[in-house]
Amino acid sequence: MTVESLKVTPQEFKLSDTVKKKIAKILEASDKDPKNLIQILQDIQTEFNYLPEIVIGYIAKEMNMSEHNIYGVATFYSQFKFIEPGKHQIRVCMGTACHVLGAQSLQDKISRELNIQPGETTEDGEFSIESVYCLGCCALAPVMVIDENVYGNMTAAKVNKILRKYRRNKKNLTKKSQEVK
Numbered sequence: 001m002t003v004e005s006l007k008v009t010p011q012e013f014k015l016s017d018t019v020k021k022k023i024a025k026i027l028e029a030s031d032k033d034p035k036n037l038i039q040i041l042q043d044i045q046t047e048f049n050y051l052p053e054i055v056i057g058y059i060a061k062e063m064n065m066s067e068h069n070i071y072g073v074a075t076f077y078s079q080f081k082f083i084e085p086g087k088h089q090i091r092v093c094m095g096t097a098c099h100v101l102g103a104q105s106l107q108d109k110i111s112r113e114l115n116i117q118p119g120e121t122t123e124d125g126e127f128s129i130e131s132v133y134c135l136g137c138c139a140l141a142p143v144m145v146i147d148e149n150v151y152g153n154m155t156a157a158k159v160n161k162i163l164r165k166y167r168r169n170k171k172n173l174t175k176k177s178q179e180v181k
């Protein structure tokens, strides 16, 4: 993975004064010490849900480090995300119990439906897919979670119906906001 390939976000992230204040607080708490870089990146991801490119550039200047060094550390750990997660985050369990019972075909089906791979977000920012290892409910394998909703005993055949529900929610929201106007 190159640094350049990480520099793609579906929506532009702005470095507003509020964002700068939040970053300053995180950096102050860690004394801007490069030894605390992992903690700083974790705090930034907790704050923004991912590591926006512009924020990496900003902390590089503030910490007097090169962006390449920061990306070098961040890409080593799978916990860090470089692309903004979708409004609906789909987590597909690839742990042993789920894998044995067909998690791969489930994940393939979701990828085909949304036209994205794990770690990616749809162009409209609605969905992102993430592979995880054991969601702690192996008795329901294979399992996927969308936002906070757990779907157990999943099959590829059930995917469309479930995704439609989240797409329908979006249409309902649009309809409601039109009614309010």
Ligand code: FES
Binding pocket: 093, 094, 095, 096, 097, 098, 099, 133, 134, 135, 136, 137, 138, 139, 141, 142, 143
């Ligand atoms: S292996 Fe999938 S929930 Fe445990």
